[in-house]
Amino acid sequence: xxxxxxxxxxxxxxxxxxxxxxxxxxxxxxxxxxxxxxxxxxxxxxxxxxxxxxxxxxxxxxxxxxxxxxxxxxxxxxxxxxxxxxxxxxxxxxxxxxxxxxxxxxxxxxxxxxxxxxxxxxxxxxxxxxxxxxxxxxxxxxxxxxxxxxxxxxxxxxxxxxxxxxxxxxxxxxxxxxxxxxxxxxxxxxxxxxxxxxxxxxxxxxxxxxxxxxxxxxxxxxxxxxxxxxxxxxxxxxxxxxxxxxxxxxxxxxxxxxxxxxxxxxxxxxxxxxxxxxxxxxxxxxxxxxxxxxxxxxxxxxxxxxxxxxxxxxxxxxxxxxxxxxxxxxxxxxxxxxxxxxxxxxxxxxxxxxxxxxxxxxxxxxxxxxxxxxxxxxxxxxxxxxxxxxxxxxxxxxxxxxxxxxxxxxxxxxxxxxxxxxxxxxxxxxxxxxxxxxxx
Amino acid sequence: xxxxxxxxxxxxxxxxxxxxxxxxxxxxxxxxxxxxxxxxxxxxxxxxxxxxxxxxxxxxxxxxxxxxxxxxxxxxxxxxxxxxxxxxxxxxxxxxxxxxxxxxxxxxxxxxxxxxxxxxxxxxxxxxxxxxxxxxxxxxxxxxxxxxxxxxxxxxxxxxxxxxxxxxxxxxxxxxxxxxxxxxxxxxxxxxxxxxxxxxxxxxxxxxxxxxxxxxxxxxxxxxxxxxxxxxxxxxxxxxxxxxxxxxxxxxxxxxxxxxxxxxxxxxxxxxxxxxxxxxxxxxxxxxxxxxxxxxxxxxxxxxxxxxxxxxxxxxxxxxxxxxxxxxxxxxxxxx
Numbered sequence: 191x192x193x194x195x196x197x198x199x200x201x202x203x204x205x206x207x208x209x210x211x212x213x214x215x216x217x218x219x220x221x222x223x224x225x226x227x228x229x230x231x232x233x234x235x236x237x238x239x240x241x242x243x244x245x246x247x248x249x250x251x252x253x254x255x256x257x258x259x260x261x262x263x264x265x266x267x268x269x270x271x272x273x274x275x276x277x278x279x280x281x282x283x284x285x286x287x288x289x290x291x292x293x294x295x296x297x298x299x300x301x302x303x304x305x306x307x308x309x310x311x312x313x314x315x316x317x318x319x320x321x322x323x324x325x326x327x328x329x330x331x332x333x334x335x336x337x338x339x340x341x342x343x344x345x346x347x348x349x350x351x352x353x354x355x356x357x358x359x360x361x362x363x364x365x366x367x368x369x370x371x372x373x374x375x376x377x378x379x380x381x382x383x384x385x386x387x388x389x390x391x392x393x394x395x396x397x398x399x400x401x402x403x404x405x406x407x408x409x410x411x412x413x414x415x416x417x418x419x420x421x422x423x424x425x426x427x428x429x430x431x432x433x434x435x436x437x438x439x440x441x442x443x444x445x446x447x448x449x450x451x452x453x454x455x456x457x458x459x460x461x462x463x464x465x466x467x468x469x470x471x472x473x474x475x476x477x478x479x480x481x482x483x484x485x486x487x488x489x490x491x492x493x494x495x496x497x498x499x500x501x502x503x504x505x506x507x508x509x510x511x512x513x514x515x516x517x518x519x520x521x522x523x524x525x526x527x528x529x530x531x532x533x534x535x536x537x538x539x540x541x542x543x544x545x546x547x548x549x550x551x552x553x554x555x556x557x558x559x560x561x562x563x564x565x566x567x568x569x570x571x572x573x574x575x576x577x578x579x580x581x582x583x584x585x586x587x588x589x590x591x592x593x594x595x596x597x598x599x600x601x602x603x604x605x606x607x608x609x610x611x612x613x614x615x616x617x618x619x620x621x622x623x624x625x626x627x628x629x630x
Numbered sequence: 631x632x633x634x635x636x637x638x639x640x641x642x643x644x645x646x647x648x649x650x651x652x653x654x655x656x657x658x659x660x661x662x663x664x665x666x667x668x669x670x671x672x673x674x675x676x677x678x679x680x681x682x683x684x685x686x687x688x689x690x691x692x693x694x695x696x697x698x699x700x701x702x703x704x705x706x707x708x709x710x711x712x713x714x715x716x717x718x719x720x721x722x723x724x725x726x727x728x729x730x731x732x733x734x735x736x737x738x739x740x741x742x743x744x745x746x747x748x749x750x751x752x753x754x755x756x757x758x759x760x761x762x763x764x765x766x767x768x769x770x771x772x773x774x775x776x777x778x779x780x781x782x783x784x785x786x787x788x789x790x791x792x793x794x795x796x797x798x799x800x801x802x803x804x805x806x807x808x809x810x811x812x813x814x815x816x817x818x819x820x821x822x823x824x825x826x827x828x829x830x831x832x833x834x835x836x837x838x839x840x841x842x843x844x845x846x847x848x849x850x851x852x853x854x855x856x857x858x859x860x861x862x863x864x865x866x867x868x869x870x871x872x873x874x875x876x877x878x879x880x881x882x883x884x885x886x887x888x889x890x891x892x893x894x895x896x897x898x899x900x901x902x903x904x905x906x907x908x909x910x911x912x913x914x915x916x917x918x919x920x921x922x923x924x925x926x927x928x929x930x931x932x933x934x935x936x937x938x939x940x941x942x943x944x945x946x947x948x949x950x951x952x953x954x955x956x957x958x959x960x961x962x963x964x965x966x
Binding site: 278282285288289307310311455456457458459460461464465594595598601602603605606609610611612613621624625628629 | 702703704721722723783784787788789790791806808809810894895896897898900901902904917918919920
């Protein structure tokens with residue numbers, strides 16, 4: 191009798207544990223399908239069959255409330271959020287799905303920097319051109335998502351028109367003006383005037399540096415060039431040649447005068463994040479999404495403000511797109527959702543709640559957007575400031591097939607000189623040239 | 631009488647025997663014989679089939695890819711023979727990554743084995759709440775590598791790190807963990823040791839518990855203290871386990887990927903490849919630069935390196951490992 195009971199218990203226990211494991215390891219799709227389906231829908235789309243759309247994003251696109259709103263407007267649609275933990279992993283997921291020709295998500299969010307390689311595989315993505323999105327974005331924004339044949343593969347989401355964020359208290363300590371517009375005038379229109387003001391600031395010896403790192407400034411300067419790394423007509427690499435556009439920029443940034451103003455903090459490093467709580471640097475390049483990073487890193491710091499100026503001309507840093515893989519099961523429904531998510535009305539809502547500045551022309555002049563002020567930055571009219579910066583952006587640098595890798599190598603070159611201090615300007619440039627030649 | 635009656639008198643077999651023989655060669659008997667001969671191979675075949683599909687085939691296919699120009703997204707290009715290998719062997723980045731890999735491997739495996747041995751010896755003793763300590767030693771292994779990297783990233787930050795803050799208080803210069811080569815290796819090796827020491831400790835502990843206690847008692851009677859017992863009894867009896875640990879540490883240590891990748895915000899192994907390991911280089915060449923041909927070449931070179939080093943380990947183990955080999959030699963000598 192005893193033996194059978196033990197055996198019986200053992201068998202029951204193992205069956206129960208296997209059942210538990212099976213339910214634990216099963217996917218969640220089952221739950222989501224059990225939503226109200228069918229029925230009459232007031233949506234414009236003819237298809238009212240239940241549809242599940244997976245949207246792959248990263249960082250914060252601000253879509254959470256919009257998903258709910260869309261699902262209420264279209265009861266047959268269920269939206270599943272597929273958020274990657276880092277943007278690098280999101281990029282790897284996209285390239286992997288292209289390489290293996292499998293479609294995992296119905297809508298894929300892609301950073302502007304990845305667009306060159308995605309354009310090279312444009313067959314994988316659906317043509318998103320339609321009358322409803324005509325003239326929605328400025329030309330420089332759609333250009334990055336349009337193939338040479340004129341096929342539009344991505345709808346623009348946000349953008350990053352740059353301004354300068356500065357620390358009022360450090361400016362005051364150095365005897366510089368603290369009012370936003372006066373600071374803008376003092377910083378001036380060119381990088382030379384920016385560095386001149388920096389020299390004045392450093393001479394006052396407040397203990398702080400003028401900016402965080404030359405790598406960060408390089409980002410702004412590169413975005414002001416037409417073709418920083420490659421020749422737009424041939425896609426040949428020009429960054430290391432005699433007519434290199436980036437060499438003069440590199441020489442200026444790695445000169446002793448400019449290096450003396452740097453806080454030597456590599457962007458996004460733990461040192462850099464920790465430095466916001468201290469008096470490490472007085473200014474930094476500030477696209478709209480950087481404002482949330484600053485307030486996140488130093489929530490108790492009340493002295494940051496935004497100056498409505500960008501030395502060297504208008505510059506855009508960042509901005510993403512929504513793409514629809516053409517091999518997905520619900521291409522039309524996904525296209526409709528992407529269209530709605532990037533509509534100027536929705537973009538304005540995202541900016542008000544999350545601070546992601548829109549890239550849609552109509553949204554940037556929307557009253558909701560231009561009227562937004564930022565309490566963290568001393569009540570600065572951030573909406574208006576970034577709107578004006580956006581209006582001045584006219585171009586984005588040409589991104590060839592090696593843009594990403596060359597940009598990374600250039601960043602390493604600056605890090606070697608500025609942050610790690612393992613190389614001087616000349617030897618670091620030599621290593622950059624070697625790294626670019628290796629890309630072959 | 632004469633033998634004309636029964637022709638089968640030669641053999642003892644009769645009709646009964648013939649029938650019995652026919653029954654012996656029945657189909658079920660044949661099946662039974664097959665069962666004995668073939669079923670062992672069938673039992674081990676799932677592993678080998680799986681290995682061929684997910685181990686051997688990718689290995690050979692990677693070799694095939696390494697002889698071509700191969701873009702991640704554009705696909706197969708022209709066959710270029712040994713050009714990829716040529717580029718890899720002449721590439722500074724590759725040799726730096728080999729230097730980094732070996733350095734991190736030595737800095738992590740050697741302390742790991744030593745500390746694991748000592749910890750296992752301590753845990754083997756009669757402690758209170760034995761199971762708690764033994765489970766506790768495995769907790770670092772369970773923590774996700776990303777979490778470990780975040781925490782150790784705060785410890786080892788160049789300017790705002792905890793260790794540099796302590797050094798500053800003591801009056802020493804800060805160590806630039808992310809800028810210089812050896813400090814970065816020490817920091818990464820620390821993270822690796824944190825993760826794997828507990829795992830190795832438990833393996834040593836299991837082996838130690840198999841050592842017969844009489845040896846310790848005999849040694850105690852002879853007047854040996856704890857330390858002497860450790861060196862003269864525990865370590866020699868652990869030789870086979872140590873070979874296993876060393877071989878697995880070697881294979882794992884030459885393939886370290888997570889910790890160097892999470893060590894800074896870029897994941898490229900440092901602006902000057904200070905801590906770029908070979909597996910990280912494969913990822914960079916293959917997925918970031920999308921050059922699969924070169925990445926495959928590096929992968930095969932890594933495979934050959936690990937093969938050579940494992941072979942060296944094996945030859946060493948044949949000379950110093952368990953008593954059987956030594957005993958056989960002794961026996962031969964006696965006979966001669």
